[in-house]
Amino acid sequence: MSIIRFGQAQIINGYGKVSSINIDNTTVLLSNVSETGSSFEDGSLVVIMQMQDDIISSVQNSSSFGDFSNIKAAGQYEFAVIASHTETSSVPASIVFTKPLKNIYTTGPNSSVQIITFPMLGNPDYTLTGTLSPKAWDGNTGGVLAFGVNRDLIMMGNLNANGMGFRGGVVSKDFFAAIGCNGTVYATSDDRFGGKGEGVYKSINQDYNYGRGKIINGGGGGGRDINGGGAGGGNYTNGGAAGPGYISTPEGCDPEVGGLGGLDLALYIDNHCRVFMGGGGGGGQQNNGYSSRGGNGGGIIIINSNSIKVNGCASITANGENALNVLNDGAGGGGAGGTIIINTKEWIFNSACLNVVANGGNGGNVNFHLTHAGGGGGGQGAIIFNDKALTSGTVVTKAGLGGCNQTGCASKAFSGGGNLNDGVLSLKACDTILPVQFLDFKLYYPDKESVLLNWSTASEKNNSFFEVQKSINGIDWKALGLIKGAGNSQGVLHYEYLETSGSSGYFRIKQVDFNGDVSFSKILYSGNILFNNLMISPNPTSGNVLIQGVDLKVVQLEVFNSLGEAVTPQLKQLSEGVIMETQAWQSGIYFVKVNNFFEQKVLKLIVEN
Template identity: 40%
Template sequence: MKTKLCFFMAGTLLCLSNLFSQVVNGYAEVTAIAGTTFTLGTVDETAHTFEDDDWVVVMQMQDNTLGDVTNTASFGDLGSINSAGLYEIRQIDSHTETAGTPTSITLKNTPNNTYNTCANCSVQLITFRAYGAPDYTTTANMSALSWDGTIGGVLAFYVDGTLTLAHNLDADLDGFRGAGPNAGGSAGCQGNSNYRVVNQNNMADKAEGIHKNTDANYAAGMGKILNGGGGGGSHNGGGGGGGNFTDGGRGGPGWNNCNPGAGGLGGVSLSAQISVNRIFMGGGGGAGEGNNNLATDGGNGGGIILIKANEIETGTCGGLSISANGEDIAFAGNDGGGGGGAAGSIVLEVSTWSINAACPLTVESSGGDGGGVNSGGTHGGGGGGGQGVVFYSTTEPTTNVTTATTNGIGGCNNNSNPCNSQAGNGTGVDDSGVMDLLTGPLPVELTDFTAYKVDDHVILEWKTMSELYNDYFNVEKSQDGYSWESIDKIKGAGNSTTTIDYSSKDNHPFMGSNYYRIKQTDFDQSVGYSEIRRVDFQSQQAIIYPNPATNELNIITANSAEYEINIYNSIGQRIPVNKQFDNQHYILETTGLSAGIYLVEIISNNQKEIIKITIEN
């Protein structure tokens, strides 16, 4: 069972899953963005602080994504995804504080993505914590701070060298929050209606998802709200399961086998929007509807885990896990059961996996099970939560590693055994959320990439404001902007917090257009690309090299047409030489020529060029 025991102590809500784990990140709500400056609201630096030159994750948790708002089963469908789920890793340039708490953070460079702050939006910064010098062995279980509607839900850190796991890493139940049940007061079967209503006694509440709901008229009812499950309807309908990579299951029909059913609809699948650059917390489960104070809450969704390391290994143990599971829901009485929470998202940018058979590893992002009903009559079990995603930057590891993204099971609508009436499971094929050979946003801030012509060659210059895990750069060149070749490889700085200038030279540009880009490769072989620059050599003059020449002379012509090329000595005599031709490239053998000054004649389309060369033999 993926459950979390919570209770109040001294006015503070404490959850045991986090009491037994170590929260390691700092979190900051973003209330406004102007260029590179982020204005902050709620900040939690209990576990880690925001400091200049440190790295942060910028993440859009929620956005204005709500599409259909009619009081039908289509309520809560996706409109535009906008920036929901986008994230990147950036470096802090400076920050301001009031009474020791950050009030603004300025990044070294403008973010690649657009992030939105609005009434239906949530953006946060999370410290991207560094461990090891370069290797690190865990000292306690690590967990995300549970999402509270403003901050939390993400566990993120990096290790330059080898991360030795001796403890579990989890964001279980730390995602979007499940809904609470209504106060009770059902009014008979009301299926096929009341998809969006105000909070009331007869309809249970919807759960949280990627749209931050601020409209009281949408708080309750059977309709989902994006990936948040819908609430159970009257009478005793089950809550819908949360969604992420797959849909959540629909809640059971309600007492006494309502037709049309009054179960909450499952949260939507976001699989068409999900990529390694856009990920989501699991949607919460909708609450079960009750009139006997025995309905159960919807489950919390799983959070997000971002880990970057050169290698992950284990030693000797009974088994470890990296997980972002949704919450399972316990049995209700003779009321509706809550929907299971959807699983979250895990991104693992790790080049080598060395998992010991004596300490196997489970990587899991599975949906929570819906709550069952402890009554002989048919009520409404909770729908199962949808599965999440696991991204590997390499081929999925299988040696002593088990990866799972399974859907939650719908709760039984009564207490029959075996169950003869069940709420909907999370949809889709189990483990379809496991993906490999994909890398996330790279934290190398490459700026000011320029390419310009000097005589018969091209100078390429760029700089990095900061680097993290940067192994090397390739300078790539293309004649058409589609097919690329590497013409230079330059070692990166690895890790740096200062500006570094880089340069390269293309001694053999094409006649016509030359396209250039910088390919940046991390130590774990994940890559990123710069913008493309173009340099044109549009004159009719061919490019000749080397000059002076010894054994051979290379001539690059303006196009791929065949040219007539002749060599003359200083007294005007034509000198026969062997020639090779490939596309625009001519190679002339000059081994037998005496040292001295020669003229190269290039003829095409009734145009003639004469270029002076020197032979040194």
């Protein structure tokens, strides 16, 4: 795995936009691929994540613009293993997974799904001394830092997804209209209004880009008449509404023209196993050239390790971005905090200097003596402990502050919602990484009395050994032998075991971790079918025939005409044998060859159609 350094930070992930998924949920087509941090390789782990979906339910020009009633697939994610992939000009074009994806993802024009490499670091431990960050979200990919450690993560550095999430709204075109306070435009294509922050709905409609209304968890932009501020983005808690706007009075505009805060998504994080980047803050409206854009939301960090050892001052942060302060114009709203997911069995502190933070960004302040519009504060992010919660150090989710509407801060925009640390959660993991990912398991027959078990793994984590097991009845199992595992690996590994004491029975592979945890392969059956009961009836025939004593799971069946040409049969398995259709065949003599890998038998069939 290659790692690239940008200034002080390293990017370790690769990213690709999922442009389509096949009906079996096993194959994805890719575009916008970036393998700057690490590449998509057969046998490697990846994360599939629905970043945005077509969930907007209210598009009328009112304060309800940007509401939703159904989260659909937004926020779903899971781990998968690459079985194979294709490339075009050395860039991955399609990926096939070892098994179907569990979730149903949406890849329409108002949706975004991405696939992210999930590198397993360490041999077996990984010491972090610098800073790891994701690629910033660009509307298609990025925003997610995700990795596992083969054993222990030793923290002496930083994991930083600050401001890497949904993008803040743009500032308006410089425009002045002395027509009083008009706060009735919630969605428009008019760039004289502040731009909306980005969120979990992917907007491709220009009429939704500007105006006061939020767009799901993206903060609303500043109103045009005049100098409305941008609102804060939302995540676990809502974003704050912006200040009122300018009308040359101490109170400012009435009715207000500031943006409306992005919605909270707490219900779906708590109860539906969803994960979100922080919503972007709305952009301010300007007529003097001083407004600020909305702050970007925080990104997502996913960590999976056996333990985390804190050996020095370290941090794990996914904060929303603060909006910049302004003079006599509307200020931008703060981005919402992102999401941090930590799955570890143990925390070991040799230093208590660890900060885990997903705060909302602050709205921009107005540094002018007359009331304008400060930006709304960003909502809290989420910090989710899947296993062992942090018992030392500092864990904080805090809403961003609303910006001051004027010098001296006699009034302020609204801060993001919620109470301190509302977003600190202990939740069961939505998806887990299996210690061993079985890629394939097959049986081969060197001779009548032997069976060769052949299996391969796509990845292994803490794998001590494999135990080959056999059963006569599929219920009671006995161990045949042990095969040493690789411990920790990424990439395809192959194993085999030769059973010589009899080939009939059920077989499976038991995998055992160093800590005693176990998992199992699928079960395969090997049977020596007795050909004493093999027969075809009726024979001759002018319709369907029953081939008694045939089980298509363990035999191969072929049909040839009197010229030796292969005929493709239509077969249906029954408990007593196989039904074969012959109505469409020409009259004549046919030969049915049955092969059970130990021996073969040929039966003559006469068709009289």
